[in-house]
Amino acid sequence: MRMSTAISTVFLALAMLLALGAAAKTNDGKNSTTPANTTANGSTASATTVANSSTQDENLHLEGERRFRSNCGRCHVAPPKFPSRMMATIVRHMRVRATITDADMRLILRYMTE
Amino acid sequence: MICSSMSWPRKVAQAGLLGLVLLISAAVLAQDANQVQDQDLDINLKPIPVLTGYTSYFTRVTAGQYQDTPGVTPLLLVPVGDRWLLEGRGSYSDSFSKDSTGNYTGRNSYGLGYAQVDYITKYVTVTAGRFITPFNIYGERLSPSWIRALQVTPLTSPLTSGAALGGMLRGGFPANDKINLTYAFYFSANNTHHLLATDRSTGGRVGFFLPGPRVELGASFQQVLQADRAHAAGGYFVWQPNRVPLSLRSELVRSSGTKGGAYWIESAYRLNQISALRRLELVGRGEQFFAASNLSPVTIKKLGALGKDTQEGDFGLNYYFRSDVRASASYGRQFVLGNNANLWTIGMTWRFVMPLGPSGNKL
Numbered sequence: 317m318r319m320s321t322a323i324s325t326v327f328l329a330l331a332m333l334l335a336l337g338a339a340a341k342t343n344d345g346k347n348s349t350t351p352a353n354t355t356a357n358g359s360t361a362s363a364t365t366v367a368n369s370s371t372q373d374e375n376l377h378l379e380g381e382r383r384f385r386s387n388c389g390r391c392h393v394a395p396p397k398f399p400s401r402m403m404a405t406i407v408r409h410m411r412v413r414a415t416i417t418d419a420d421m422r423l424i425l426r427y428m429t430e
Numbered sequence: 431m432i433c434s435s436m437s438w439p440r441k442v443a444q445a446g447l448l449g450l451v452l453l454i455s456a457a458v459l460a461q462d463a464n465q466v467q468d469q470d471l472d473i474n475l476k477p478i479p480v481l482t483g484y485t486s487y488f489t490r491v492t493a494g495q496y497q498d499t500p501g502v503t504p505l506l507l508v509p510v511g512d513r514w515l516l517e518g519r520g521s522y523s524d525s526f527s528k529d530s531t532g533n534y535t536g537r538n539s540y541g542l543g544y545a546q547v548d549y550i551t552k553y554v555t556v557t558a559g560r561f562i563t564p565f566n567i568y569g570e571r572l573s574p575s576w577i578r579a580l581q582v583t584p585l586t587s588p589l590t591s592g593a594a595l596g597g598m599l600r601g602g603f604p605a606n607d608k609i610n611l612t613y614a615f616y617f618s619a620n621n622t623h624h625l626l627a628t629d630r631s632t633g634g635r636v637g638f639f640l641p642g643p644r645v646e647l648g649a650s651f652q653q654v655l656q657a658d659r660a661h662a663a664g665g666y667f668v669w670q671p672n673r674v675p676l677s678l679r680s681e682l683v684r685s686s687g688t689k690g691g692a693y694w695i696e697s698a699y700r701l702n703q704i705s706a707l708r709r710l711e712l713v714g715r716g717e718q719f720f721a722a723s724n725l726s727p728v729t730i731k732k733l734g735a736l737g738k739d740t741q742e743g744d745f746g747l748n749y750y751f752r753s754d755v756r757a758s759a760s761y762g763r764q765f766v767l768g769n770n771a772n773l774w775t776i777g778m779t780w781r782f783v784m785p786l787g788p789s790g791n792k793l
């Protein structure tokens with residue numbers, strides 16, 4: 317009985333250390349983040365921004381479609397795209413029902429309302 | 431004896447606490463990778479209430495007994511603000527069957543599948559109310575008639591408490607680039623209302639989803655805290671290969687007490703590659719039920735189908751007229767000592783979705 321309690325306590329302590337370590341790492345990451353595009357200016361910069369935006373939209377579209385197929389297809393056939401505000405409700409429901417991650421939900425919602 | 435009965439809940443509590451701490455640490459580790467994406471993916475859509483659900487009509491012939499069952503299962507979704515969701519699912523069905531005199535008699539039934547309030551945050555969803563027990567995946571995700579590949583319920587279903595009344599923590603987050611971790615832990619109170627009956631129980635589920643190879647696997651646990659204090663453990667597996675329109679699913683349940691254990695393996699193959707048959711899906715399922723050992727004859731009689739070892743094989747066809755309208759037919763053969771039976775099913779399902787407000791505005 318004492319041995320099992322000791323083992324459980326050690327495991328809990330290790331897990332808490334892991335959690336603290338992870339939290340410390342996250343804070344470091346936040347502190348070291350620098351603002352992006354602080355030197356961008358002029359027409360060249362804006363053209364680059366438009367091109368980057370278009371590429372990013374395409375990437376998000378493809379990623380959204382991929383996550384839609386991998387997440388929603390786990391259980392049922394792919395539904396059609398419903399009007400956007402209905403889609404927002406349905407995706408919220410499915411996030412709870414199928415424990416979809418926050419990022420997957422956002423990508424799927426973006427894809428389904430394009 | 432007292433010592434062992436006291437230490438069991440403590441072990442469960444310790445395991446739960448350990449699991450929660452590990453989950454939190456994994457969630458914190460995952461935060462950095464997601465921060466940039468969140469800004470890119472902000473969509474300002476105001477969700478509206480939606481009425482969805484499905485209707486179905488099935489004719490079943492079980493061991494020579496005909497039964498027609500039309501039914502409707504509405505689901506109301508009411509989002510509130512950015513984080514809240516109220517959801518309730520009811521059901522109503524009629525069953526027409528032929529009695530011993532050859533006349534058809536009808537019996538209706540209705541119920542409340544779930545009525546829950548969800549508070550959704552990035553890593554945790556807090557749920558309160560009546561909800562489906564998070565044990566494996568069939569009850570929560572695959573059981574609606576418009577989703578299930580075969581209409582015959584698998585033999586694992588009666589082995590655990592299917593509904594709960596209480597609270598639940600659940601969610602999913604990326605553990606790294608290749609693995610999503612999902613979890614659900616709940617506590618349920620005892621309720622003896624004839625429509626809303628639940629057991630006092632606790633349990634949970636932890637799963638891993640690999641979006642790349644489209645593999646999902648996980649484990650579940652349930653501890654009933656009343657009557658015989660039975661517990662159950664289970665596992666599940668889903669694989670959908672990227673190159674083939676195949677779904678392979680399986681569940682395993684083992685319970686203590688008098689309920690025994692069971693497993694099922696199901697495959698569904700959509701004939702996408704043949705243009706004339708692209709709407710057709712072929713389904714097969716094999717399953718086995720193992721009755722608890724050392725059951726007395728009285729207990730076996732009381733348990734009915736759960737009192738004897740059972741093997742079952744089912745084969746079915748699903749035809750998708752559209753993504754929301756499907757015709758299904760299946761044949762199964764159940765092998766029980768001295769009581770083999772044929773199981774025929776044919777019918778249709780329609781999944782409906784209706785807005786309860788202006789549906790298309792982007793705000």
